[in-house]
Amino acid sequence: MKIIKKVKNKAKLTNSSARWLDRNARDKYSKLAKQNNLRSRAAYKLEEINRKFNVLKNAKFVLDLGAYPGSWLQYMKGVVKSDCQLIGVDLKLIESIERVKIIQGDFTSAEVQAKLEEIVLRNGGGFDLICSDMAPSTSGTRSINHINIMNLAEAVFLFSEEFLGERGNLVIKLFEGNTTKLFFNRLKERFSKVSFFKPSASYSDSSEIFIIAKDKIVSK
Numbered sequence: 001m002k003i004i005k006k007v008k009n010k011a012k013l014t015n016s017s018a019r020w021l022d023r024n025a026r027d028k029y030s031k032l033a034k035q036n037n038l039r040s041r042a043a044y045k046l047e048e049i050n051r052k053f054n055v056l057k058n059a060k061f062v063l064d065l066g067a068y069p070g071s072w073l074q075y076m077k078g079v080v081k082s083d084c085q086l087i088g089v090d091l092k093l094i095e096s097i098e099r100v101k102i103i104q105g106d107f108t109s110a111e112v113q114a115k116l117e118e119i120v121l122r123n124g125g126g127f128d129l130i131c132s133d134m135a136p137s138t139s140g141t142r143s144i145n146h147i148n149i150m151n152l153a154e155a156v157f158l159f160s161e162e163f164l165g166e167r168g169n170l171v172i173k174l175f176e177g178n179t180t181k182l183f184f185n186r187l188k189e190r191f192s193k194v195s196f197f198k199p200s201a202s203y204s205d206s207s208e209i210f211i212i213a214k215d216k217i218v219s220k
């Protein structure tokens with residue numbers, strides 16, 4: 001009975017969704033995530049980023065954008081000190097995680113940004129780390145995916161100008177395209193060190209890449 005249901009459901013999937021599900025089932029990071037009760041294999045991307053760039057060092061106030069289903073939050077909660085405040089934002093509702101503040105909504109909306117501003121004011125200082133794994137719904141056209149994710153990245157950068165603390169770090173997911181380098185150069189003017197990084201947990205045939213910007217320079 002169960003098998004028939006599974007096959008029927010699979011038949012409803014598009015070819016690319018079915019391929020993604022098959023690959024996911026075989027993938028080592030998906031298996032590891034399941035074994036370690038992580039909500040998604042994406043946690044291993046942040047784990048690699050943090051191992052290489054130490055972005056969570058001494059973090060006390062962290063914002064995770066595009067946080068659903070919550071594996072980056074789960075990973076962060078496991079490595080930061082218990083007094084670190086973690087905030088996750090997503091369009092979708094994230095199932096609650098103890099001691100993590102969840103905001104459901106569009107990060108680019110005035111409403112969500114006002115909520116975040118209020119949290120920063122209450123904290124009395126900016127974030128130590130802002131990370132974004134936000135991804136727009138993708139189409140088969142790489143250039144459109146690139147433009148859409150760059151709009152989100154731009155919103156994160158503008159937000160960081162105001163609400164990332166002195167010497168704070170930024171991690172942003174991008175889909176590579178013709179404006180990636182331009183964005184990199186803009187971040188270089190505002191941070192001491194900027195790098196591109198493709199974690200091995202990121203599928204090699206995807207254009208996904210992360211930009212890591214460390215030590216925000218404070219304008220005098």
Ligand SMILES: C[S@@+](CC[C@H](N)C(=O)[O-])C[C@H]1O[C@@H](n2cnc3c(N)ncnc32)[C@H](O)[C@@H]1O
Pocket residue numbers: 039040042043065066067068069070071072073089090091092105106107108133134135136152
């Ligand atoms: C790849 S998933 C994030 C996975 C997550 N880092 C984890 O570890 O579980 C990308 C997420 O970005 C969210 N997203 C896309 N655009 C957004 C926006 N404007 N505001 C908030 N979230 C957004 C999507 O809803 C989606 O859940």
